[in-house]
Amino acid sequence: MNKRIKKILQQNEVYILIIIFALSLLIQFRSGQFYTPNNIVDILSAMVVPGMFAVGAFLVLLSGGIDVSFPALASLSAYAITKSLLDAEYSGNILVPILLAIVIGIILGSINGFFVGYLKLPALIVTLGTSSVFKGFMQGTLKSKQLAVIPSGMKKFGTSALATAENAKSGLTSVLPVAFLVLILVLIITFFVLRYTMFGRGIYAIGGNESAAYNAGFKVKRTKFLLYVFAGVIASVAGVIRVCMMQQAHPTNMLGMEMNIIAGVVLGGTSMVGGKGTLTGCMLGTLLIVLVENSLILIGVPVVWKKVFVGLLIVIGTAMSAYQVKRADKQRVKLTVDKEVA
DSSP states (O other), X not given: OHHHHHHHHTSHHHHHHHHHHHHHHHHHHHHSOTTSHHHHHHHHHHTHHHHHHXXXXXXXXXXXXXXXXXXXXXXXXXXXXXXXXXXXXXXXXXXXXXXHHHHHHHHHHHHHHIIIIISOOOHHHHHHHHHHHHHHIIIIISOXXXXXXXXXXXXXXXXXXXXXXEOTTTOOEEEEETXXXXXXXXXXXXXXXXXXXXXXXXXXXXXXXXXXXXXXXXXXXXXXXXXXXXHHHHHHHHHHHHHXXXXXXXXXXXXXXXXXXXXXXXXXXXXTTSSOOOHHHHHHHHHHHHHHXXXXXXXXXXXXXXXXXXXXXXXXXXXXXXXXXXXXXXXXXXXXXXXXXX
């Protein structure tokens, strides 16, 4: 029993959950509004797009890489799809925009995957470069500008309600969009891939030790390539979902989200050098970032301080990741010494 408790207490998820609970109690104590039905629904709604972005970032970090291009990829994909469908006077349902998002996500994700997987270039440099390319193509070639009108099918999907919650005290009503189901579907697919496929095991193996993974028979280049394709598809679909929920296409409102998303994933216990992390921790860390971004005003903290708190979380998350790496190295050295002595 003591070993089990000790093992539980070594997991980042436990501490993140405690922090989230403590923060929620503080907000409830100061405002009395946190545990109201409409606020819970608002938080779940706010998790949809960041949650999808976080899944893609989590998978890449798990492999020992990093992707900072996903907001630009999502922006380019969402804007191109919305603009082309408006020009074609498309009036169908959400299926075509989603299929287009998958196709564009595959194409753009393949660019990252080819350079990182097959040419073995540094992931950070590659994705910084492709981020600039995606933004430049969107702003230069497509001459992007805000689209106040979106296709009717996308608009209908964005306003469709999965659930409605009302605050009995204030009378405020909040809607949980059907788009929340897309996040759930992405989580289910990712869980299945990581738990039951060789591709998922390969991601963990490559992040733990790429040379050992290769020697064990994993196709490292192909796995990395497919990983960035998968992350590209998730980001592209998330971009379309964002447009649907906001009821407009703004070419720049997703840009700059990468640091907050990566910070949330790292806070959830995913190692920045790869090989360690859980989907549960990824979602909890992202939830903490979303709470800080959306709930500080409820405890009387001015919005201008939001970036300060998020910045602190980024520093803490990076420090935690560095500490985990250092601790793992110490344990590895200790095991090596023990074997030599034996």
